[in-house]
Amino acid sequence: MHAARRKAFNSVNAASLARWIAITASLAITGLIYVYLSLQLHDLGDRKKALENELTSVRAQNEVASAQIAALTSRSAMQRRLKEGYLKMIPISEHNIVRMNAPARPPEEDALQPIANKRAGK
Amino acid sequence: MKWNSRIRCALVCLGFTALFSTFSFRLVYLQMIKHDEYAGLAAEKHVYKQAIYAERGSILDANNEILAHNIPVETMVADATHLNNREALIPVLHEALKIPIRELSEKLEGDRRYIVLKREVPEAVAVALKEKLRAQNLHGIYFERDSTRMYPNGSMLCHVIGFTDFEHRGIQGVESSMEEYLHGQDGYRYIEHNRAGQEMVLYRGQERAPRNGYQVHLTIDLNLQNIVENEIDAAMREYTPQKATIILMRPRTGEILAMANRPHFDLNQRSETKPEEMKNRAIDMMEPGSTFKIVSAAAALNEHKVRPDTTIFCENGLWNFGGRPLHDHKAYGELSVRDILVKSSNIGAAKLAISVGEQKFYEYIRRFGFGERTGIELPGEIGGVIRPPQSWSRISITRIPMGHEVAVTPLQMTSAMATIANDGKLVTPRIVKSITGEDGRTVSTFSPVVLRQVISPETAAEIGDALRGVVSDRGTAAAAAVPGFTISGKTGTAQKVDPKGGYEHGKYVVSFTGYLPSEHPEFVGLVVLDDAHTTKPELNYGGLVAGPIFSRIAEKAARYLNLEPHEELGKLPAAGRVALTNPSRR
Numbered sequence: 001m002h003a004a005r006r007k008a009f010n011s012v013n014a015a016s017l018a019r020w021i022a023i024t025a026s027l028a029i030t031g032l033i034y035v036y037l038s039l040q041l042h043d044l045g046d047r048k049k050a051l052e053n054e055l056t057s058v059r060a061q062n063e064v065a066s067a068q069i070a071a072l073t074s075r076s077a078m079q080r081r082l083k084e085g086y087l088k089m090i091p092i093s094e095h096n097i098v099r100m101n102a103p104a105r106p107p108e109e110d111a112l113q114p115i116a117n118k119r120a121g122k
Numbered sequence: 123m124k125w126n127s128r129i130r131c132a133l134v135c136l137g138f139t140a141l142f143s144t145f146s147f148r149l150v151y152l153q154m155i156k157h158d159e160y161a162g163l164a165a166e167k168h169v170y171k172q173a174i175y176a177e178r179g180s181i182l183d184a185n186n187e188i189l190a191h192n193i194p195v196e197t198m199v200a201d202a203t204h205l206n207n208r209e210a211l212i213p214v215l216h217e218a219l220k221i222p223i224r225e226l227s228e229k230l231e232g233d234r235r236y237i238v239l240k241r242e243v244p245e246a247v248a249v250a251l252k253e254k255l256r257a258q259n260l261h262g263i264y265f266e267r268d269s270t271r272m273y274p275n276g277s278m279l280c281h282v283i284g285f286t287d288f289e290h291r292g293i294q295g296v297e298s299s300m301e302e303y304l305h306g307q308d309g310y311r312y313i314e315h316n317r318a319g320q321e322m323v324l325y326r327g328q329e330r331a332p333r334n335g336y337q338v339h340l341t342i343d344l345n346l347q348n349i350v351e352n353e354i355d356a357a358m359r360e361y362t363p364q365k366a367t368i369i370l371m372r373p374r375t376g377e378i379l380a381m382a383n384r385p386h387f388d389l390n391q392r393s394e395t396k397p398e399e400m401k402n403r404a405i406d407m408m409e410p411g412s413t414f415k416i417v418s419a420a421a422a423l424n425e426h427k428v429r430p431d432t433t434i435f436c437e438n439g440l441w442n443f444g445g446r447p448l449h450d451h452k453a454y455g456e457l458s459v460r461d462i463l464v465k466s467s468n469i470g471a472a473k474l475a476i477s478v479g480e481q482k483f484y485e486y487i488r489r490f491g492f493g494e495r496t497g498i499e500l501p502g503e504i505g506g507v508i509r510p511p512q513s514w515s516r517i518s519i520t521r522i523p524m525g526h527e528v529a530v531t532p533l534q535m536t537s538a539m540a541t542i543a544n545d546g547k548l549v550t551p552r553i554v555k556s557i558t559g560e561d562g563r564t565v566s567t568f569s570p571v572v573l574r575q576v577i578s579p580e581t582a583a584e585i586g587d588a589l590r591g592v593v594s595d596r597g598t599a600a601a602a603a604v605p606g607f608t609i610s611g612k613t614g615t616a617q618k619v620d621p622k623g624g625y626e627h628g629k630y631v632v633s634f635t636g637y638l639p640s641e642h643p644e645f646v647g648l649v650v651l652d653d654a655h656t657t658k659p660e661l662n663y664g665g666l667v668a669g670p671i672f673s674r675i676a677e678k679a680a681r682y683l684n685l686e687p688h689e690e691l692g693k694l695p696a697a698g699r700v701a702l703t704n705p706s707r708r
Contacts, residue, residue, distance in 0.1 A: 042322070064246075067191055075348055076277075
């Protein structure tokens with residue numbers, strides 16, 4: 001009986017078992033890492049999107065502000081304020097004006113180019 | 123035949139082989155042959171091409187002052203299938219957007235997926251509304267980023283700048299002519315949505331960044347434009363003309379420094395603007411009147427038919443030519459060519475044209491640029507009407523020199539005067555100076571273009587000298603003088619053409635065109651008033667109406683451009699006087 005029972009036990013190959021456990025564990029870890037990284041990527045994507053939205057919003061606010069600055073500093077606005085009395089201009093008296101020779105314009109700007117004008121006569 | 127086990131096994135194997143082969147073939151067919159088709163169909167379900175809109179470029183003046191700019195706004199749309207609480211949503215939208223409740227209810231009825239609720243919602247309103255919708259957990263309302271055009275100076279320079287349409291495409295003025303530069307190029311991005319409709323950034327596909335529109339720099343100087351606008355407004359108040367146009371141009375380069383028209387309109391409030399108010403009169407037709415006499419005088423002098431001091435008999439004010447009388451406004455006897463311009467004699471100008479001959483005179487008219495578009499970067503420019511000699515009547519040669527039977531644009535007239543100021547060289551007028559990128563890098567520069575040498579420099583100097591006499595006590599435009607400067611100019615008083623035929627009685631187009639300083643012209647100016655109303659009819663002359671306006675503009679412009687006055691010609695008046703137009707005229 002004793003001998004028969006002993007026969008019924010299968011021997012376990014510890015090395016093989018360890019190998020399989022290691023393979024399975026590494027596969028499981030790889031899978032988990034993959035899932036974790038995928039989730040991280042999704043999370044980073046969402047954060048990127050949120051930052052993009054924030055950036056767009058800040059840019060829009062900036063544009064609104066520059067448009068307001070342009071409107072408030074425009075000539076029409078200045079004149080309106082001048083008319084309303086918010087601003088006052090004091091004329092410079094003649095004896096306070098020092099006339100200086102106007103700086104020469106860069107030659108290429110005024111240079112005449114004797115070429116036919118293709119646009120004319122259309 | 124006896125079916126033994128081996129045959130049965132073989133048959134089963136064969137069956138399986140056939141079955142799997144069919145599957146394999148189907149798989150290959152789907153994965154390889156039909157791959158693109160099905161991949162496309164799948165992508166249609168999840169992948170979207172998201173447009174990234176380019177920003178329209180700004181328009182700036184010569185000193186980089188902003189004339190047209192973008193302001194971000196949002197378009198509010200609704201997806202009726204996503205609405206979770208219509209009853210709660212409608213009052214919120216009504217309060218924020220001021221849309222009537224009935225209109226909102228009608229719009230949000232049914233199950234349409236794209237309903238535009240309101241365009242051009244200001245950024246601040248959109249942000250506040252988004253917060254409110256989030257707080258009340260209301261779904262189905264979406265905001266699309268957009269922008270609208272803003273013109274900080276309102277009506278100033280409205281005909282030059284123009285405006286854009288609903289789709290941000292320029293339809294008038296520089297907005298239209300420079301469309302290809304201003305518009306930019308939209309970008310795109312392929313994105314994937316999840317089931318909730320949110321973008322999955324991880325699966326972003328191909329992407330192309332937008333290229334924003336270039337910035338267009340005009341030759342217009344807002345300081346000079348402001349001077350012109352103030353004076354044209356003062357003229358409208360004082361003379362209540364139907365229309366008015368003022369142009370300032372730099373003769374050497376053809377740069378337009380200022381251009382104003384009346385009637386005009388506010389670029390930011392165009393909804394109630396009449397088409398007549400949108401017309402740029404500077405490139406529209408008018409009868410030039412006596413300002414056109416410079417052409418006949420220039421032709422005769424350039425062809426060496428006469429010299430400036432050659433005398434011509436002016437028939438004592440009445441000359442019958444071709445069976446029709448030709449009058450002068452005063453009876454002149456012998457007048458030198460110079461004095462024909464100074465006194466603006468119609469008979470003298472007619473005789474100068476006759477001395478040149480019909481064909482040659484016509485050639486000079488065309489050489490001065492009349493009858494063809496100048497090529498300025500403004501849409502809708504008219505070439506004018508200059509008939510060839512073959513279709514002239516017997517008396518045309520006597521009427522055209524005084525500006526009858528022709529139609530020219532104020533810009534052509536300015537350009538012709540600039541030719542005299544520019545030693546006889548016709549330079550193409552231009553209003554765009556340069557194109558730059560967002561980073562300030564120059565993309566294109568518009569250089570001055572000399573079209574042709576119309577008359578010799580000597581002839582131009584002779585005409586300029588004669589025109590100096592016009593702005594003197596002897597001439598027709600003494601009121602156009604500016605203390606401290608020499609001015610060459612010519613007045614024009616043309617009877618208005620009746621659309622039914624002939625001329626309208628008592629209605630005139632008065633004008634003055636001239637340049638300053640005569641020796642080294644810095645700018646050419648033109649003032650045109652159509653149907654001005656004066657206290658007395660005998661005061662309705664170019665020299666008396668348009669001349670003083672030119673004088674005030676020239677005085678202020680000379681001060682602004684820091685032109686040095688001649689001591690011997692009198693001092694420039696104190697700055698206080700030129701800071702405002704004549705206060706009594708207000």
